[in-house]
Amino acid sequence: MSILFLVLLTASCQSAYLNSQKSPVLLDIHQESDENAFVNLKNFSNDFVFDMKYATADNFLKEKVYPCGECFLRVKTIKALLEANKAFMKKGYRIKLYDCYRPLAIQKKMWKLVPDANYVANPKKGSIHNRGGAVDITLVDSLGMELPMGTAFDFFGEEAGHHYQNLSQEVLDNRKFLKEIMLQHNFKSFDSEWWHYNLNNSAADKVSNQKWRCAD
Numbered sequence: 001m002s003i004l005f006l007v008l009l010t011a012s013c014q015s016a017y018l019n020s021q022k023s024p025v026l027l028d029i030h031q032e033s034d035e036n037a038f039v040n041l042k043n044f045s046n047d048f049v050f051d052m053k054y055a056t057a058d059n060f061l062k063e064k065v066y067p068c069g070e071c072f073l074r075v076k077t078i079k080a081l082l083e084a085n086k087a088f089m090k091k092g093y094r095i096k097l098y099d100c101y102r103p104l105a106i107q108k109k110m111w112k113l114v115p116d117a118n119y120v121a122n123p124k125k126g127s128i129h130n131r132g133g134a135v136d137i138t139l140v141d142s143l144g145m146e147l148p149m150g151t152a153f154d155f156f157g158e159e160a161g162h163h164y165q166n167l168s169q170e171v172l173d174n175r176k177f178l179k180e181i182m183l184q185h186n187f188k189s190f191d192s193e194w195w196h197y198n199l200n201n202s203a204a205d206k207v208s209n210q211k212w213r214c215a216d
């Protein structure tokens with residue numbers, strides 16, 4: 001293989017990667033022309049708390065399945081999320097993120113570890129996380145403390161569902177607060193998981209399998 005060919009091959013592959021390198025200045029999401037492009041949330045705001053669980057072993061798989069802890073999403077999803085976070089901040093809270101875009105290859109890996117549709121979406125269909133339209137989130141207060149939501153993230157049981165009412169009033173109020181603001185900002189909730197929100201109409205988007213380029 002010639003050096004030139006290798007250079008060309010590398011150059012063409014690079015465009016298919018999502019880059020974890022942070023931009024030196026904050027960018028304006030409204031300058032992005034392609035609503036469906038994938039971008040990195042941290043380049044557009046310093047106001048989120050990141051706790052990307054699948055980039056650590058602190059998740060139900062007990063395995064690190066992401067190469068680095070990034071929150072990539074489609075431009076339109078980020079626009080909605082930025083506005084939702086502004087609304088939470090007006091009331092003294094911020095969004096903490098557990099999961100965003102999940103490449104299909106990683107969905108397959110998760111399925112291999114836990115081939116149970118109650119816990120992991122079957123990669124044959126793919127989930128909204130694979131489409132760049134879903135976020136797993138909670139809220140933190142001004143000190144960065146998570147609001148009580150009744151269960152941990154990825155707790156698989158009825159207690160995690162929106163219909164489950166046998167919880168303290170504080171927990172019910174927190175879940176309601178999270179849901180109300182998210183629904184006002186073009187997201188919809190997911191009945192069995194209090195932490196999961198899908199951008200409206202994102203099920204129509206294509207499943208995506210982009211690799212991440214992680215900064216050292």
Ligand SMILES: [Zn+2]
Binds near residue numbers: 129134136196197
């Ligand atoms: Zn989710």
